[in-house]
Structure formats: C-alpha cells, structure tokens
Amino acid sequence: MISDELKAELLEVGLEAARRAGALLRDGRPADLAVAATKTSPIDVVTEMDIAAEKLITGILAERRPGDGLLGEEGADAPGTSGVRWIVDPLDGTVNYLYGLPSWGVSIAAEYGGESVVGVVAAPMRGETYHAVLGGGAWLGTTRLACRPAAPLDQALLGTGFGYVQTRRAHQAEVAARIIPLVRDIRRGGSAALDLCDVAAGRLDGYYERGLNPWDLAAGDLIAREAGAVTGGRPGEPASGELTLAASPAVFASLQPLLEEFGAWHD
Incomplete structure (x- = not known):
C-alpha cells in the first residue's frame, strides 16, 4: 500500500519535471528544428528536442528520486529498487511539435507495484497542466475535472x-x-x-x-x-x-x- 505522503512527493516531482521540460520545449524550439531519427516509419519522427527533454526529465528524477525505476520513450529504461517506476513521454505529439502545431505535451506517470498512482500531463501551448493522484481526483490546475454527463x-x-x-x-x-x-x-x-x-x-x-x-x-x-x-x-x-x-x-x-x-x- 502506497502512503499519501509518498503519493504527494511523487506528484511534486512529476509536476516539477513536466513544468521544466515543457518550458524547454516551448522556449527552446529552434526555427530549423531537425529530425533526429525515425521510429516506426519514415514519417514517425524523433526530434532533437524529444531527446533533450527526456534528458532533462531523467536528470531531475535521478536527482530527486535516485532509487526509482524509469521507462522513457527515447530509450531510458532502468529497473530501480524503490518499487516506484516513472513512465515518461517527453514530447507526446512530436509531429504536431515539428510542424508548429500547439497540440503536444509532456506526459509523466509514476507507478507503484505496477499500478499508476500519479499522472501529470503538461500542455505548454495551452497554458495547461493536468494531474491526478490515485483516489484523489483529476485536476486542471486547481479545477477539479469531471468527464461529460451521459450522452447517446x-x-x-x-x-x-x-x-x-x-x-x-x-x-x-x-x-x-x-x-x-x-x-x-x-x-x-x-x-x-x-x-x-x-x-x-x-x-x-x-x-x-x-x-x-x-x-x-x-x-x-x-x-x-x-x-x-x-x-x-x-x-x-x-x-x-x-x-x-x-x-x-x-x-x-x-x-x-x-x-x-x-x-x-x-x-
């Protein structure tokens, strides 16, 4: 059973990492942004900024939570010893980002015992950060979220x-x-x-x-x-x-x- 104190700590770390990575991606996007590699096909790209953002996030996690495991889209994979594993997408919506479209974000989750207990998604071009803690509701900033009522x-x-x-x-x-x-x-x-x-x-x-x-x-x-x-x-x-x-x-x-x-x- 994960404690409320640990969930609060993981949320704080996740929010910090997402905020700093989001700022890097928003403010550091070069005008001549280059494609660094491809993923599943020639039109599924990795940019130099994906790699830079994941390096920033993994550095923060290593400093703040050195015993935790990590799984990252751009290659980070470590088992850890604490029972906590971070799952990181440093730039979700890479093609949008490459083309200058605003729908992209930084996604960071923390698992404990194989279950997601904290989730953070920062959308810098929207000026929005979403977060949730298992059992604590979902939030956009300080506003509690609720899905739409039933519809046919x-x-x-x-x-x-x-x-x-x-x-x-x-x-x-x-x-x-x-x-x-x-x-x-x-x-x-x-x-x-x-x-x-x-x-x-x-x-x-x-x-x-x-x-x-x-x-x-x-x-x-x-x-x-x-x-x-x-x-x-x-x-x-x-x-x-x-x-x-x-x-x-x-x-x-x-x-x-x-x-x-x-x-x-x-x-």
Missing part, C-alpha cells in the same frame, strides 16, 4: 488517432469510416495524452486508439479515470497497445462492443 452514442464527440505504419493506418481508417455515421463526429488531435485529458475535461465524450505505448497512456489513463471516465481495451481487458478506450460510462458501454466488432484491436 449518436451525440458523442470522439477522438482517435492513427499509427504511422501504412497497413495499420489503412485499417484504422476503415474502422473510423464505420464509426463516423454512428456518432456526432470524430476529431484527430495528434497527442494521445492530450486526448485522454480532453476526455477527463469533458472536451470529448470518448477517445479510442490502437497502437499506444505505455508512455503514451500511463498518465492520461489515470487522469481520465480519476475524472470519472471508464478506461479499458478489448472487453475485460485494460487499456493497452492492442486497444485503448476512454469515455464517459454510457459512451464506453456503447462504443466498446462496436470497436470489438469492427476489429479496432487488430491491423
């Missing part, structure tokens, strides 16, 4: 995302084409962490995507759940790379069977 599926605004591998994108487009006639509309924001926070804040009724990594969803999943949303994957399964779904309870109950039927969980 045909009145639901959904978010989704698409992978960068061609075969996966093609199937995801087929699934979206089947979903669109059944809902109010679909948005594609480009940052899974922010989409999950938008569910928490009531800006979306639901969000689904296949192909997320632990660092994409660890913080946002906790924030959405603490705001009253239901999160999961395929029926009976938690959110995962196979499928992630977060929505107000009524929308979740209507949408999950459709995603299963439409094969949103496979390529």
Whole structure:
C-alpha cells in the first residue's frame, strides 16, 4: 500500500519535471528544428528536442528520486529498487511539435507495484497542466475535472488517432469510416495524452486508439479515470497497445462492443 505522503512527493516531482521540460520545449524550439531519427516509419519522427527533454526529465528524477525505476520513450529504461517506476513521454505529439502545431505535451506517470498512482500531463501551448493522484481526483490546475454527463452514442464527440505504419493506418481508417455515421463526429488531435485529458475535461465524450505505448497512456489513463471516465481495451481487458478506450460510462458501454466488432484491436 502506497502512503499519501509518498503519493504527494511523487506528484511534486512529476509536476516539477513536466513544468521544466515543457518550458524547454516551448522556449527552446529552434526555427530549423531537425529530425533526429525515425521510429516506426519514415514519417514517425524523433526530434532533437524529444531527446533533450527526456534528458532533462531523467536528470531531475535521478536527482530527486535516485532509487526509482524509469521507462522513457527515447530509450531510458532502468529497473530501480524503490518499487516506484516513472513512465515518461517527453514530447507526446512530436509531429504536431515539428510542424508548429500547439497540440503536444509532456506526459509523466509514476507507478507503484505496477499500478499508476500519479499522472501529470503538461500542455505548454495551452497554458495547461493536468494531474491526478490515485483516489484523489483529476485536476486542471486547481479545477477539479469531471468527464461529460451521459450522452447517446449518436451525440458523442470522439477522438482517435492513427499509427504511422501504412497497413495499420489503412485499417484504422476503415474502422473510423464505420464509426463516423454512428456518432456526432470524430476529431484527430495528434497527442494521445492530450486526448485522454480532453476526455477527463469533458472536451470529448470518448477517445479510442490502437497502437499506444505505455508512455503514451500511463498518465492520461489515470487522469481520465480519476475524472470519472471508464478506461479499458478489448472487453475485460485494460487499456493497452492492442486497444485503448476512454469515455464517459454510457459512451464506453456503447462504443466498446462496436470497436470489438469492427476489429479496432487488430491491423
């Protein structure tokens, strides 16, 4: 059982790391921003700023919490000895950032015993920082968040995302084409962490995507759940790379069977 004191300490560290990394990314973005590498395909990029932000975050965590484990998108992976593991996406929405679009963020979660207990998502271009502590609600600054009230599926605004591998994108487009006639509309924001926070804040009724990594969803999943949303994957399964779904309870109950039927969980 994790203590309230430890949760408070982890939140403080996560907020500091996200704030400083967000400021670096916002203020330090070069006009001639370069692509440092590719991830899953030539259009899935890593910028020099992803790498710089993760280095900053890992340095803060090593200084403040030297015994903790770490899993980071840009390669950091250490087991730790304390029972706490940080899961870090230093720049979620890299392509948005590369193009100068504002929908990107820093996502930092802390796990204890394999369960997310703290989540922080900083969105510097929005001037917003979301956070949640397990059992303590979800917050945007000092405002407590709550997902939208129940709505029929045909009145639901959904978010989704698409992978960068061609075969996966093609199937995801087929699934979206089947979903669109059944809902109010679909948005594609480009940052899974922010989409999950938008569910928490009531800006979306639901969000689904296949192909997320632990660092994409660890913080946002906790924030959405603490705001009253239901999160999961395929029926009976938690959110995962196979499928992630977060929505107000009524929308979740209507949408999950459709995603299963439409094969949103496979390529």
